[in-house]
Amino acid sequence: xxxxxxxxxxxxxxxxxxxxxxxxxxxxxxxxxxxxxxxxxxxxxxxxxxxxxxxxxxxxxxxxxxxxxxxxxxxxxxxxxx
Numbered sequence: 001x002x003x004x005x006x007x008x009x010x011x012x013x014x015x016x017x018x019x020x021x022x023x024x025x026x027x028x029x030x031x032x033x034x035x036x037x038x039x040x041x042x043x044x045x046x047x048x049x050x051x052x053x054x055x056x057x058x059x060x061x062x063x064x065x066x067x068x069x070x071x072x073x074x075x076x077x078x079x080x081x082x
Contacts, residue, residue, distance in 0.1 A: 008063040009070060012080065015058040018051040025051065027062070027074055035062065035074040043075070050077050 014030035023039030025048060037044060054060065059080040064070040 008065055008076070010061045010063050010078075011070060013060055013062050015054045015060050015077075016056055018048075018054075020048060025074075027051070027077070029062075030057070033071075035070075035072060037074050040075075047076055050079075054079060 016028040016030045016032075018028065019026050023044065025037040025044060027035045027037070029035070037047060054077070059082060061078045061080060062070075062074050063076040063078075064073055065075040068075070
């Protein structure tokens with residue numbers, strides 16, 4: 001269950017890696033593309049904790065919030081338990 005409020009668009013991807021750059025999270029997917037999450041205080045920290053539990057190759061759901069372009073942004077992730 002997500003910690004983000006509002007209308008979310010969820011889509012499937014494969015996790016590769018992440019990094020935190022001055023509070024901004026950068027998610028890298030297996031296809032080499034990246035998505036960013038701005039520093040939204042506690043919401044960003046909650047998402048960071050989820051990212052830390054993922055391993056390269058994990059199937060994930062990625063959420064984009066409030067009409068942000070899903071090719072550039074993300075706000076949450078959930079591991080898909082296959």
